[in-house]
Amino acid sequence: MAAMKGRVLVVDDDTALAEMIGIVLRSEGFEPVFCEDGDSALGVFRASAPDLVLLDLMLPGKDGYEVCRLIRAESGVPVVMLTAKSDTVDVVLGLEAGADDYISKPFKPKELVARVRARLRRSDEPTPEHLAIGDLTIDVPGHRVVRDGEPISLTPLEFDLLVALARKPWQVFTRELLLEKVWGYRHAADTRLVNVHVQRLRSKVEHDPERPEIVVTVRGVGYKAGAAVT
Amino acid sequence: MTSVARLLRVRWSRRVRAAVHWWRASLQVRVLTTTLTIGLVVLALVFAYVGQRTAQGLFDERVQQVLSESARSTSQAQDMFDAATARTGAEVQNLLTDVTTAQRTGGSGERDVFLLRAPGQPVSVPAVTAVTTGDPTLVDLITPELRAATAEGGQRWQSVGLPTADGGLTPAVVVGQDVTVPVVGGYQMYFLYPLAAEQDRLDFLLRTLAFAAGALVLLLGTTTYLVTRQTVLPVRRAAQVAERLAAGELTERMPEHGEDEMATLAHSFNEMAASLQDQIRQLEDLSALQRRFVSDVSHELRTPLTTVRMAGEVIHAAREDFEPAVKRSAELLSTQLDRFEDLLGDLLEISRFDAGAAVLDAEGRDVADVVLRAVDNAAPLAERRGTWVSVELPEGRAVADVDPRRVERIVRNLVVNAIEHAEGSPVEVRVAADARAVAVVVRDHGIGMTPDEAGHVFDRFWRADPARARTTGGTGLGLAISMEDARLHGGWLEAWGRPGQGASFRLTLPRRAGIILMSSPLPLVPVDPDDEGAVQRPIARAGIDPAALPDLSGDDDLPDDEKDAGTHASARASSDEPQEVS
Numbered sequence: 001m002a003a004m005k006g007r008v009l010v011v012d013d014d015t016a017l018a019e020m021i022g023i024v025l026r027s028e029g030f031e032p033v034f035c036e037d038g039d040s041a042l043g044v045f046r047a048s049a050p051d052l053v054l055l056d057l058m059l060p061g062k063d064g065y066e067v068c069r070l071i072r073a074e075s076g077v078p079v080v081m082l083t084a085k086s087d088t089v090d091v092v093l094g095l096e097a098g099a100d101d102y103i104s105k106p107f108k109p110k111e112l113v114a115r116v117r118a119r120l121r122r123s124d125e126p127t128p129e130h131l132a133i134g135d136l137t138i139d140v141p142g143h144r145v146v147r148d149g150e151p152i153s154l155t156p157l158e159f160d161l162l163v164a165l166a167r168k169p170w171q172v173f174t175r176e177l178l179l180e181k182v183w184g185y186r187h188a189a190d191t192r193l194v195n196v197h198v199q200r201l202r203s204k205v206e207h208d209p210e211r212p213e214i215v216v217t218v219r220g221v222g223y224k225a226g227a228a229v230t
Numbered sequence: 231m232t233s234v235a236r237l238l239r240v241r242w243s244r245r246v247r248a249a250v251h252w253w254r255a256s257l258q259v260r261v262l263t264t265t266l267t268i269g270l271v272v273l274a275l276v277f278a279y280v281g282q283r284t285a286q287g288l289f290d291e292r293v294q295q296v297l298s299e300s301a302r303s304t305s306q307a308q309d310m311f312d313a314a315t316a317r318t319g320a321e322v323q324n325l326l327t328d329v330t331t332a333q334r335t336g337g338s339g340e341r342d343v344f345l346l347r348a349p350g351q352p353v354s355v356p357a358v359t360a361v362t363t364g365d366p367t368l369v370d371l372i373t374p375e376l377r378a379a380t381a382e383g384g385q386r387w388q389s390v391g392l393p394t395a396d397g398g399l400t401p402a403v404v405v406g407q408d409v410t411v412p413v414v415g416g417y418q419m420y421f422l423y424p425l426a427a428e429q430d431r432l433d434f435l436l437r438t439l440a441f442a443a444g445a446l447v448l449l450l451g452t453t454t455y456l457v458t459r460q461t462v463l464p465v466r467r468a469a470q471v472a473e474r475l476a477a478g479e480l481t482e483r484m485p486e487h488g489e490d491e492m493a494t495l496a497h498s499f500n501e502m503a504a505s506l507q508d509q510i511r512q513l514e515d516l517s518a519l520q521r522r523f524v525s526d527v528s529h530e531l532r533t534p535l536t537t538v539r540m541a542g543e544v545i546h547a548a549r550e551d552f553e554p555a556v557k558r559s560a561e562l563l564s565t566q567l568d569r570f571e572d573l574l575g576d577l578l579e580i581s582r583f584d585a586g587a588a589v590l591d592a593e594g595r596d597v598a599d600v601v602l603r604a605v606d607n608a609a610p611l612a613e614r615r616g617t618w619v620s621v622e623l624p625e626g627r628a629v630a631d632v633d634p635r636r637v638e639r640i641v642r643n644l645v646v647n648a649i650e651h652a653e654g655s656p657v658e659v660r661v662a663a664d665a666r667a668v669a670v671v672v673r674d675h676g677i678g679m680t681p682d683e684a685g686h687v688f689d690r691f692w693r694a695d696p697a698r699a700r701t702t703g704g705t706g707l708g709l710a711i712s713m714e715d716a717r718l719h720g721g722w723l724e725a726w727g728r729p730g731q732g733a734s735f736r737l738t739l740p741r742r743a744g745i746i747l748m749s750s751p752l753p754l755v756p757v758d759p760d761d762e763g764a765v766q767r768p769i770a771r772a773g774i775d776p777a778a779l780p781d782l783s784g785d786d787d788l789p790d791d792e793k794d795a796g797t798h799a800s801a802r803a804s805s806d807e808p809q810e811v812s
Contacts, residue, residue: 014534016537017537017540020536020537020541021540023540023544024544084532084533084536105535106535106539106574107536107539109540109543109544
């Protein structure tokens, strides 16, 4: 068997689906770990230290949102929701609970693998790269964002989002473009992913999230990086 | 007959119509008018009766008095004549004057005395025919008939009209009786009694009566007004409350005071409103339950479907290693799973519409772009079918408040449908806009359909020809969903078709939410030279309910992140193509 590309925690109460997901993931070189209910999810998460979590929203015990919040509270590990409810409220609730992305059931194995890969893809540029955005400095290889010497903790996705904007401060990014750059979607996808995560990012990096200076909205188009303070 | 007369007639009839309308529209007016009319008629009758009886009574009484007075006076005069010693004409003349003058003041009130020569008597020695105490012209009031009657003997009287200074007439009574004057013989003595005093009393009485009647009418009118107001006001209030209830303000209630009939009405009304509110709440609960059910079913069905789907894909991916029969089975499994998934997605979508859970996620978009994207998506199918799809776009932008996902779905459905039925003939897509609406017409020149079929194409699971094989494996819900999508926009989706002439579908969308469509920028029925005989016939039209239009007035700008992150709910269709990722 090829070298493991990463460990994936599958939290789903449907054992058949979980097993199937496991088969697909394994065939793609990932190492699946399973958990069947919400209450034990956090324990399994701590014990297995996965690189990514696939999280069903409807779980016995604690529901998916709660599990997502708990994981987010202690880790920035990518969380991808498995949602059968395409109702928008559920998706937005999940994203607001801290999920990085979601997949609607029913999905094809290709989709699942693509989403998992996109989230595990390391933007590991070999050259040391330091970026400035607003009054922040970003150490890209070190995966660190610093303001006045104080590090700011971001999830990998939020970090990628910030880096994508900071690399081209002259460019206005449409939501579709950000979906492609950060999430890895090649076709138009749900732009709410961008909206929710921009808001989460702002709540961490802006002095006043109501009047953003780091991630600036360009009305009717999208977002761009705020001017660097020198 | 002049135009003026006509004008007057027109104006008059208009006024009459206005009055009739007023009369019909207000219960209060009707009751008030009726009451006042009846009151006035009754009062007029009473007034006439009392006036007439009083006048008669006063007159009779006075006449009795007058008669006895004049009889007494006449006999006094006769006594004076009998006692007189006059012999000569001049003496007789004096005697006549004296007696007449003396009698003038003898009665009650004023009276004039006339002494006339009896008719038929020879002219007397002193040629005295008449002696009067008053205006000599008043002699004319004594009619020949009275004189003739008096000549027959006894006391006679007649009612006359006495001219007054201002040219009117005052009632008066003339009483006459024969007297015998020495020397000259037969004379007639007349007394003229003006009844001015009686007339004054009568007038006063009638004035008083009229005033009382006026007061009575006023009282009647006011009472009626107040009473009807008390009745009508609650009714009006009930009507207003009912209207507000009908407008959806279910908490609206009538105030309940007291224990009268009005309070009963208010109470019953409020009970009705409460029961209505209850039922609507129950329906809402039911609807929520239904939505919940759809959501749950969705979850319950989708999870096993995902497993099956993934298993199918894994088997499908490994099909090359299988025997031919198993390999073919794996392929069938895969394609039918696709179809099953589409069907499930469409079913869930349509049940969301049925539950009223479908939400319009509208933004200002150029419909032409949306159409182009939909046509691009259908391009592979068109290529496979050898159908040429042409798109004709308006010169300017055709921006409208639309939910791009839904509009794209509608156009994709129409275009795919057209390609499927075009049988290799070209498909034309036209987009046009006017001030109020944007229209997309998709026209094919394929087998076409009958008007009857055109009326059914939006029905769920409807097939033109059940015997015809389903080739592209549509779910049978595409056009039904498109119709719901159009309806959600407050738009129209219409179909036209003729056997052998192809079919035409027209989508018309209002450019701004709230615009009520009156017409479409494009014709539904093609005006090709070869089907001039075709009759304009819109078949199915989504009903437009302005109340159902979502209020988007607050969303004038393109939605920005803050706005559509949380609150903008869009029913994301599971049937959307899965996103393919590199």
